[in-house]
Amino acid sequence: MSDVILRERRDAIEILTVNRPKALNALNQEVMDTLHEIVGELSMDTELRAVVLTGSGKAFVAGADIASMQELHPLEAEAFAGSGQDMGEAMNRLQVPIIAAVNGFALGGGCELAMCCDIVLAGERALFGQPEVKLGVIPGFGGTQRLIRRVGMAKAMDLCLTGRMVKAAEAVQMGIASRLVEGDVLEAAIETAETIAKNGPVAVRLAKRALIENEDVSLEAGLKAERSLFALCFSTADQREGMAAFLGKRAADFTGQ
Numbered sequence: 001m002s003d004v005i006l007r008e009r010r011d012a013i014e015i016l017t018v019n020r021p022k023a024l025n026a027l028n029q030e031v032m033d034t035l036h037e038i039v040g041e042l043s044m045d046t047e048l049r050a051v052v053l054t055g056s057g058k059a060f061v062a063g064a065d066i067a068s069m070q071e072l073h074p075l076e077a078e079a080f081a082g083s084g085q086d087m088g089e090a091m092n093r094l095q096v097p098i099i100a101a102v103n104g105f106a107l108g109g110g111c112e113l114a115m116c117c118d119i120v121l122a123g124e125r126a127l128f129g130q131p132e133v134k135l136g137v138i139p140g141f142g143g144t145q146r147l148i149r150r151v152g153m154a155k156a157m158d159l160c161l162t163g164r165m166v167k168a169a170e171a172v173q174m175g176i177a178s179r180l181v182e183g184d185v186l187e188a189a190i191e192t193a194e195t196i197a198k199n200g201p202v203a204v205r206l207a208k209r210a211l212i213e214n215e216d217v218s219l220e221a222g223l224k225a226e227r228s229l230f231a232l233c234f235s236t237a238d239q240r241e242g243m244a245a246f247l248g249k250r251a252a253d254f255t256g257q
């Protein structure tokens with residue numbers, strides 16, 4: 001089994017660590033294929049409640065692997081970008097939330113990978129950026145598109161055209177990251193995952209779906225989808241348990257049914 005992604009299970013939470021610290025966890029084909037495969041495996045895991053994604057050493061992920069991209073033919077580059085984009089879509093389709101613990105550099109493909117996560121926690125040493133133009137290329141794993149949606153055109157242009165890095169506080173203020181964490185960002189991500197794991201499992205999955213699947217639709221279509229997913233909650237034991245527990249002034253014991 002490849003060790004480019006380390007896996008640790010803590011009850012209902014899976015912790016994934018991109019593990020190529022000598023190359024600042026740069027994404028080569030092996031990392032992307034392994035991550036994609038793991039996400040596929042996790043999609044069948046009914047006990048899973050949340051995933052945490054982080055990097056070994058001083059980087060989250062410092063981008064796509066420049067050494068393995070250097071000699072790409074345009075069609076190979078298209079396939080490489082395609083596999084990165086597919087991996088991102090698989091992360092979005094995973095029903096449970098993925099929390100990025102950004103412990104250091106999140107550049108290029110690393111920033112794009114963080115933006116494929118549902119919650120992005122930025123540690124004090126986190127640095128985000130899309131420096132591809134410095135290498136004579138543009139973001140290829142969805143960076144331009146996900147940035148526009150997260151931060152708007154003006155800021156997306158600034159980041160993609162200058163290639164400058166932004167620190168955690170600015171990344172939060174821009175909307176790339178959800179929250180700045182002082183102290184151990186991985187522990188904060190695990191705590192966030194544990195908080196999510198205590199909530200109604202079906203509701204968490206449906207809330208992620210309501211947000212992800214309707215980002216690009218009209219308000220009217222999004223509200224319609226939300227109504228249907230809200231109604232679906234009322235077919236679950238979790239809804240009955242959650243409301244009964246509240247009214248009975250006790251903690252809910254959700255079964256994920």
Ligand code: DAK
Pocket residue numbers: 022023024026062063064065066067076077078080081084105107108109110131132135137138139140141
């Ligand atoms: N790829 C490969 N190796 C990398 C790397 C990367 N992205 N980033 C760092 N490394 C390696 C360095 O080469 C160095 O290796 P050794 O020399 O020790 O063998 C080691 O990691 C440590 O890096 P440094 O010595 O440079 O460490 P520093 O602390 O001094 O600097 C840094 C850290 C993050 C500022 C610096 O390493 C850096 O600027 N790295 C490159 C960051 C970057 O440009 N990232 C974006 C990569 S481009 C597309 C598909 C995808 C993409 C684009 C198009 N299509 C096909 C359309 C995506 C592109 C990218 O992500």
